Amino acid sequence: MLTNKSEELLREAEQIVAQCERCGNCLTACPLFKVVNIERVGPRGKNILTRALAQGGVEPDSKALDVVNFCLLCRSCVEACPSKLKTDAAMVNVRQYLMDKAGGPGIKYKTLGSVMKSRNVVKMAAGMLAVLRKTGLNCLVPYGMAPEEYTREQLPGASSGPAAFGKQAAPAEIELTAASKVAYFYGCGMRMMFPEAAAQTVEILKSVTRPMLKDNHCCGLPHLGHGLRGDFLELAKKNIALFEDADVVVSDCASCSGTLKHIAEYFADDAEWKDRAAAFSRKVMDLSEYLVKAGYRPRQRVEARLTYHDSCHLGRGQGVKTQPRELLKAAGNFVEMTDADTCCGGAGSFHMDYPDIAAKILASKRGNIEKTGADVVVASCPVCLVQMTKAAEASGGKFKAMHISQVI
Amino acid sequence: MISEEIKKSLRRAVGAENVLDSDIDRFGYSYDSSSMPILPAYKPDVVVLPTTAEEVSKVMAIAFAHGIPVTPRGAASNRTGGSVPLEGGIVLSLDRMTKILELDEDNMMVTTEPGVRTIDLYNYCAAKGLFFPPDPASWKVSTIGGNIAENAGGMRAVKYGVVSDYVMALEVVLADGTILNTGGKAIKNVTGYDLKHLFTGSEGTLGIITKATLKLIPMPKQRGTLQIMFKSLDAACATIQKMLQENIVPAAAEVMDKTSLDIVSKKRKVILDPVIESCAIIEIDGEDQDALDAQAKRIEAVASALGAVNFQVAQSQSESDELWAMRRGLSQAVAALAPNRIGEDIAVPRGSFPEVVRRIKKLGEKYDLTIVVYGHAGDGNLHPTVLCDYTDAELMERVHKAIDGIFEAALAVGGTLSGEHGIGISKKPYIVQALGQAGVETMKVIKQALDPKGILNPGKIW
Numbered sequence: 015m016l017t018n019k020s021e022e023l024l025r026e027a028e029q030i031v032a033q034c035e036r037c038g039n040c041l042t043a044c045p046l047f048k049v050v051n052i053e054r055v056g057p058r059g060k061n062i063l064t065r066a067l068a069q070g071g072v073e074p075d076s077k078a079l080d081v082v083n084f085c086l087l088c089r090s091c092v093e094a095c096p097s098k099l100k101t102d103a104a105m106v107n108v109r110q111y112l113m114d115k116a117g118g119p120g121i122k123y124k125t126l127g128s129v130m131k132s133r134n135v136v137k138m139a140a141g142m143l144a145v146l147r148k149t150g151l152n153c154l155v156p157y158g159m160a161p162e163e164y165t166r167e168q169l170p171g172a173s174s175g176p177a178a179f180g181k182q183a184a185p186a187e188i189e190l191t192a193a194s195k196v197a198y199f200y201g202c203g204m205r206m207m208f209p210e211a212a213a214q215t216v217e218i219l220k221s222v223t224r225p226m227l228k229d230n231h232c233c234g235l236p237h238l239g240h241g242l243r244g245d246f247l248e249l250a251k252k253n254i255a256l257f258e259d260a261d262v263v264v265s266d267c268a269s270c271s272g273t274l275k276h277i278a279e280y281f282a283d284d285a286e287w288k289d290r291a292a293a294f295s296r297k298v299m300d301l302s303e304y305l306v307k308a309g310y311r312p313r314q315r316v317e318a319r320l321t322y323h324d325s326c327h328l329g330r331g332q333g334v335k336t337q338p339r340e341l342l343k344a345a346g347n348f349v350e351m352t353d354a355d356t357c358c359g360g361a362g363s364f365h366m367d368y369p370d371i372a373a374k375i376l377a378s379k380r381g382n383i384e385k386t387g388a389d390v391v392v393a394s395c396p397v398c399l400v401q402m403t404k405a406a407e408a409s410g411g412k413f414k415a416m417h418i419s420q421v422i
Numbered sequence: 423m424i425s426e427e428i429k430k431s432l433r434r435a436v437g438a439e440n441v442l443d444s445d446i447d448r449f450g451y452s453y454d455s456s457s458m459p460i461l462p463a464y465k466p467d468v469v470v471l472p473t474t475a476e477e478v479s480k481v482m483a484i485a486f487a488h489g490i491p492v493t494p495r496g497a498a499s500n501r502t503g504g505s506v507p508l509e510g511g512i513v514l515s516l517d518r519m520t521k522i523l524e525l526d527e528d529n530m531m532v533t534t535e536p537g538v539r540t541i542d543l544y545n546y547c548a549a550k551g552l553f554f555p556p557d558p559a560s561w562k563v564s565t566i567g568g569n570i571a572e573n574a575g576g577m578r579a580v581k582y583g584v585v586s587d588y589v590m591a592l593e594v595v596l597a598d599g600t601i602l603n604t605g606g607k608a609i610k611n612v613t614g615y616d617l618k619h620l621f622t623g624s625e626g627t628l629g630i631i632t633k634a635t636l637k638l639i640p641m642p643k644q645r646g647t648l649q650i651m652f653k654s655l656d657a658a659c660a661t662i663q664k665m666l667q668e669n670i671v672p673a674a675a676e677v678m679d680k681t682s683l684d685i686v687s688k689k690r691k692v693i694l695d696p697v698i699e700s701c702a703i704i705e706i707d708g709e710d711q712d713a714l715d716a717q718a719k720r721i722e723a724v725a726s727a728l729g730a731v732n733f734q735v736a737q738s739q740s741e742s743d744e745l746w747a748m749r750r751g752l753s754q755a756v757a758a759l760a761p762n763r764i765g766e767d768i769a770v771p772r773g774s775f776p777e778v779v780r781r782i783k784k785l786g787e788k789y790d791l792t793i794v795v796y797g798h799a800g801d802g803n804l805h806p807t808v809l810c811d812y813t814d815a816e817l818m819e820r821v822h823k824a825i826d827g828i829f830e831a832a833l834a835v836g837g838t839l840s841g842e843h844g845i846g847i848s849k850k851p852y853i854v855q856a857l858g859q860a861g862v863e864t865m866k867v868i869k870q871a872l873d874p875k876g877i878l879n880p881g882k883i884w
Contacts (some may be wrong), residue, residue, distance in 0.1 A: 035757055036455040038499045038563035042539065051517060052442065052471075053450030053498075062453060062460055063446070071461040077446050096754035 536567020
């Protein structure tokens with residue numbers, strides 16, 4: 015259904031891309047353009063297409079939707095653009111507009127949205143994946159979405175999606191005190207794919223505070239990214255209400271924290287929710303951001319050589335780059351990799367929608383990890399970690415992949 | 423329209439995956455980085471992405487046989503509409519020909535395919551201590567083939583010249599598909615007509631560049647940056663003139679006017695002394711720090727004799743970056759001021775630089791427009807930028823009159839229409855004024871001889 019709201023989203027997108035000078039600086043930064051160098055794939059092509067859609071020069075059909083869907087929303091282009099033009103925000107708007115025009119997203123994203131919307135279904139899915147993993151049948155789950163876990167217990171022996179937002183979410187400016195009430199935000203990806211890592215997060219939080227454990231809802235990013243904006247807003251309201259008694263909300267998933275930090279922007283015109291949303295967004299922190307502020311020291315120091323992959327949503331999306339490195343330097347022998355902040359190709363469901371392209375992007379990431387000679391590559395996002403695990407397998411065991419909570 | 427039969431032969435020539443003809447892809451190859459509106463779109467009938475000269479040759483043979491227009495293209499970063507397919511037909515995108523074929527250190531030359539990005543070529547040579555000087559502002563994205571076709575310049579042109587000063591040999595596919603090799607590695611290569619320079623700057627209208635051998639020079643060992651503030655634009659220009667007369671040749675010498683300075687300082691939240699009316703940013707290079715210090719000292723003497731109010735030498739790379747950031751941030755800062763802008767590119771004799779700036783300022787007052795002026799004062803290349811809004815017809819009429827005036831001002835002092843961006847579509851109306859009837863007719867005869875069916879980049883230059 016096409017509402018005034020979707021037309022408005024297209025207008026907003028048009029205003030963003032109106033600043034595109036077509037200079038092409040974004041082309042060299044875009045990981046997708048590197049793999050498929052066709053104009054429509056690059057950010058410039060997408061910006062100009064958006065302009066043409068708004069001005070009536072291109073049909074708003076499924077082909078246009080394919081173009082805007084084929085984006086990692088990784089913000090590399092935003093960083094490379096001399097005007098810092100927010101192509102990612104424009105793409106999210108245009109996706110919503112085109113999906114509304116087509117009568118909603120296709121069955122795939124509707125199903126995905128429904129799964130992620132229900133706490134019970136997420137838990138069920140998590141349970142099923144746990145069983146599959148225990149029985150060794152996890153290899154049957156496609157796209158590496160039920161990865162073999164490499165746990166913290168194994169670490170000492172080791173010496174041998176995307177942000178959908180207009181601007182970077184500033185690191186939180188919360189003052190921490192001993193009395194701060196800290197809540198843990200349990201992300202769907204962490205719950206389903208990396209429950210052991212999530213358990214480690216809780217253990218770490220318990221060592222510095224008394225974390226509130228809540229049965230939270232999905233952050234809504236998958237919905238926002240796939241034309242289900244209404245669902246995103248609904249989930250956001252539920253989470254805002256749920257965490258009203260917390261002073262700090264800590265997430266160990268880059269995508270969740272990135273999304274939650276931006277919720278305020280979506281309620282700016284909503285008299286009822288505006289202040290509550292702003293208060294909520296202000297208290298969100300990424301795990302490493304929180305830990306460094308809280309003065310946490312890693313539980314162990316291993317001889318393993320560690321390298322770090324910056325998730326797009328954490329590094330470019332939130333500016334959290336130094337904190338994870340600081341923690342890793344204290345936990346092991348840290349070694350920086352080339353292009354640590356280049357997207358791994360995971361990008362939410364991108365790696366499932368376009369597995370061949372994601373594999374090509376991941377191949378260069380793997381090369382960079384291997385060059386460091388690292389034993390472990392660390393990430394702070396479950397989708398990145400799925401990709402890192404695939405890279406680790408492809409490397410034939412040269413390195414392992416772990417979530418940051420398992421290393422520190 | 424191109425028939426399915428012809429598309430089939432194109433697919434056979436370059437592989438099906440390298441031929442695009444969906445509506446969205448055709449739209450994607452309908453624009454470049456010029457100020458032309460994107461709609462109505464000049465969509466090509468088909469986009470062909472060859473990877474070898476032989477493939478280019480086959481495509482041209484097909485196009486020639488059927489009289490199909492061909493618009494060659496690199497990264498489409500050019501500013502004058504040169505890669506817009508005005509008459510449809512084939513867009514021939516060369517950005518997949520990305521191999522650097524040979525670095526000949528003995529002869530100090532590099533041979534490359536056209537789709538290599540300029541900065542990549544620069545870095546590749548720099549790693550061996552060799553220097554490819556042309557540095558157009560677009561060098562991160564523009565391709566070397568496009569740079570040759572447009573005879574691009576850059577900030578270092580004052581000392582090191584433009585691309586044509588480095589072209590030693592070219593492989594060119596002609597309109598009918600013939601592969602021509604011209605020039606060579608011999609420095610003294612004066613046999614016959616100088617065809618390599620005929621194709622350099624020909625804007626894709628005479629042939630398709632598929633390979634180039636470029637001259638390199640030793641990489642300067644040290645670089646330094648100076649920033650000098652003046653009470654007037656004339657003083658900044660006079661300082662650069664005087665430096666050159668005294669044989670102090672900077673690698674780059676950029677000048678910004680008061681409007682540019684105001685915009686940049688606002689953007690960067692810097693407060694400038696109100697007496698400052700212009701700024702020169704100068705890059706010097708040399709063998710060692712002593713050579714740089716000596717140059718800086720001599721420049722300071724010249725500048726202070728001409729009334730400079732502030733003279734600053736960057737003490738570190740980051741300070742140098744900071745100084746250049748002021749200049750580099752300009753285009754972006756200007757772009758943010760209005761919905762659209764038209765950036766021009768005129769070149770005038772160095773001595774006329776202040777006079778032309780004054781004339782342009784008057785045009786801004788006359789037509790009530792904001793015109794920002796900055797440019798490469800060291801080589802007389804200016805980029806007057808007119809702020810505008812394409813949706814405001816009345817305003818655009820004034821904008822076009824002002825642009826006519828800018829070109830008139832350049833030609834009146836013996837200057838020319840383009841310093842580094844070419845003519846393309848946007849400056850066609852002024853070409854006779856710039857080159858004279860005989861000049862244009864002579865070029866047309868050459869065009870007719872090399873491209874008798876007029877299929878190569880039709881609608882450009884004149």
